[in-house]
Amino acid sequence: MKKLINGPDDVVREALEGVEMAHGDRVRVHYDPYYVVRADAPVQGKVGIVSGGGSGHEPMHGGFVGPGMLDAACPGEVFTSPTPDQMLEATKAVNGGAGVLHIVKNYTGDVMNFDMAADLGKGEGIEVEAVVTNDDVAVEDSLYTAGRRGVGITVIAEKICGAAAEAGQPLAEVADICRRVNDQGRSMGMALTPCITPGSGSPSFELGDDEMEIGIGIHGEPGRFREPLGPASQVVERLASAVVEDLPYQSGDQVLAFVNGMGGTPLIELYIVYRELHRFLDGRGITIARNLIGNYITSLEMAGCSITLLKLDDELVRLWDAPVNTPALRWGA
Amino acid sequence: MTSSQFRDWIVRFADEMATHRTELTQLDTAIGDGDHGTNMDRGMRKAVERLETLENGDIGASLKAVGMALVSSVGGAAGPLYGTLFMQMGSATAGKSELDVAGFADALDAGLQGVRARGKAEPGDKTMVDALTPALEALRNGGDLAAAADAAEQGMKATIPLVARKGRASYLGPRSEGHQDPGATSTYLLLRSAAEALGPQQSNER
Numbered sequence: 001m002k003k004l005i006n007g008p009d010d011v012v013r014e015a016l017e018g019v020e021m022a023h024g025d026r027v028r029v030h031y032d033p034y035y036v037v038r039a040d041a042p043v044q045g046k047v048g049i050v051s052g053g054g055s056g057h058e059p060m061h062g063g064f065v066g067p068g069m070l071d072a073a074c075p076g077e078v079f080t081s082p083t084p085d086q087m088l089e090a091t092k093a094v095n096g097g098a099g100v101l102h103i104v105k106n107y108t109g110d111v112m113n114f115d116m117a118a119d120l121g122k123g124e125g126i127e128v129e130a131v132v133t134n135d136d137v138a139v140e141d142s143l144y145t146a147g148r149r150g151v152g153i154t155v156i157a158e159k160i161c162g163a164a165a166e167a168g169q170p171l172a173e174v175a176d177i178c179r180r181v182n183d184q185g186r187s188m189g190m191a192l193t194p195c196i197t198p199g200s201g202s203p204s205f206e207l208g209d210d211e212m213e214i215g216i217g218i219h220g221e222p223g224r225f226r227e228p229l230g231p232a233s234q235v236v237e238r239l240a241s242a243v244v245e246d247l248p249y250q251s252g253d254q255v256l257a258f259v260n261g262m263g264g265t266p267l268i269e270l271y272i273v274y275r276e277l278h279r280f281l282d283g284r285g286i287t288i289a290r291n292l293i294g295n296y297i298t299s300l301e302m303a304g305c306s307i308t309l310l311k312l313d314d315e316l317v318r319l320w321d322a323p324v325n326t327p328a329l330r331w332g333a
Numbered sequence: 334m335t336s337s338q339f340r341d342w343i344v345r346f347a348d349e350m351a352t353h354r355t356e357l358t359q360l361d362t363a364i365g366d367g368d369h370g371t372n373m374d375r376g377m378r379k380a381v382e383r384l385e386t387l388e389n390g391d392i393g394a395s396l397k398a399v400g401m402a403l404v405s406s407v408g409g410a411a412g413p414l415y416g417t418l419f420m421q422m423g424s425a426t427a428g429k430s431e432l433d434v435a436g437f438a439d440a441l442d443a444g445l446q447g448v449r450a451r452g453k454a455e456p457g458d459k460t461m462v463d464a465l466t467p468a469l470e471a472l473r474n475g476g477d478l479a480a481a482a483d484a485a486e487q488g489m490k491a492t493i494p495l496v497a498r499k500g501r502a503s504y505l506g507p508r509s510e511g512h513q514d515p516g517a518t519s520t521y522l523l524l525r526s527a528a529e530a531l532g533p534q535q536s537n538e539r
Contacts (some may be wrong), residue, residue, distance in 0.1 A: 033405070054408075078364050083412055085405040108500045112413035112451055116404065145503035198356045200358065200367050219366045221504055 048094030063328030081109030087117030105150030107116030138215030154310030253284030395422030
């Protein structure tokens with residue numbers, strides 16, 4: 001294992017210190033317990049938005065803290081959910097009197113810890129709503145599993161809900177928008193390589209040089225099936241057809257297309273994926289009205305990508321286009 | 334069972350988590366995300382530290398403190414689940430300085446109910462519930478803590494052929510067959526430590 005770290009036990013704290021040094025104009029970092037918060041929090045009268053999850057998915061979520069997106073993010077250990085006391089402290093820090101929305105990815109640990117945090121927050125008199133994202137179509141059998149995982153749509157939901165909150169919409173409306181984004185969004189990912197957590201030092205699964213894993217999650221967990229390595233066009237065909245047929249997205253739909261890198265795939269390849277996706281959707285009469293291409297919800301150094309589609313309407317387009325000013329996502333500001 | 338014995342239970346369980354850290358992580362790497370041993374070891378160290386700052390005497394207060402320490406230091410799924418187990422056991426034994434086997438069974442029952450409510454797991458889902466449930470049954474059928482630990486061990490081994498239906502292992506579907514559940518394994522170690530610390534052979538020593 002080769003990693004640019006000082007020691008496996010110091011990874012999360014030292015990365016947070018780097019974030020604070022780099023972006024101290026926009027975010028503050030609390031270390032006991034860990035959370036990243038907008039420098040101007042709490043914003044009075046604005047709904048606060050808190051997300052969180054294991055570390056190792058950077059820039060999600062800490063990179064999305066700032067005006068127009070998240071008010072706070074709680075980082076856990078690498079690939080381990082943060083704890084309720086972190087979430088409670090973050091919730092208190094961003095509560096400007098209009099309530100707090102928790103955006104939670106559907107992973108067993110995240111859901112249970114945020115559940116406990118919401119109970120604790122309500123116990124302190126803060127209005128808390130939670131929306132669980134579950135957009136990963138790779139999980140076929142939701143009945144006999146922990147359900148579909150929350151992946152790429154989480155980034156989109158954080159941006160769109162952040163805009164709604166910034167515009168002064170009340171908690172119930174921001175939560176409704178979050179549910180709508182989740183309902184109209186679908187994702188699927190694939191890997192060319194596994195990833196290596198700093199703590200374990202060994203690959204999360206074995207994958208031959210001539211194989212790829214289709215339908216992976218974001219913690220190096222194996223996916224739906226593996227097959228011989230194919231060209232980008234075949235990978236996109238696999239991912240996009242599963243995504244499109246699930247909602248289903250139909251001819252005439254306007255979508256936001258999000259091509260996400262898993263951390264170890266260069267942008268030049270992500271743009272080839274985007275080209276293939278554009279052609280695929282064109283062939284089905286689906287129009288890409290907005291796009292996002294880059295490494296936003298990663299799995300350490302895993303090579304691979306995921307595709308997320310969100311069916312758009314005028315309100316969602318307006319919220320997507322609204323200004324955002326975070327370390328990892330910035331426009332109009 | 335005295336409050337000192339309950340402390341001894343926690344210390345022994347923390348030792349077991351340190352000793353079996355690698356084994357638990359390997360089990361978790363096979364079907365989960367490879368952090369169960371690391372997380373439980375970190376959490377139980379914190380729990381023991383927390384207990385050292387607490388006055389001894391109230392079994393419920395000690396167990397609650399352990400639960401709070403786990404919830405705030407473990408993360409993942411194990412934090413809320415083990416945290417809930419200990420906090421519910423703590424509520425069931427609040428203010429008590431001694432407990433008999435029936436009282437322990439009542440506390441364990443409360444803990445198991447809490448775990449099932451928090452994690453929504455049923456017996457047979459390949460989780461820690463599969464070790465807790467037979468242990469409680471053994472106690473309810475008049476068994477001692479050693480019998481409960483044996484039943485938990487059987488329950489742990491019985492998770493091997495199961496297909497996981499909860500947690501991250503559930504995403505593997507049939508590929509989770511043939512692996513022992515890491516949560517059931519740490520729960521077996523919890524009950525084995527209980528038999529050692531709270532069992533009748535220790536009752537006159539402390």
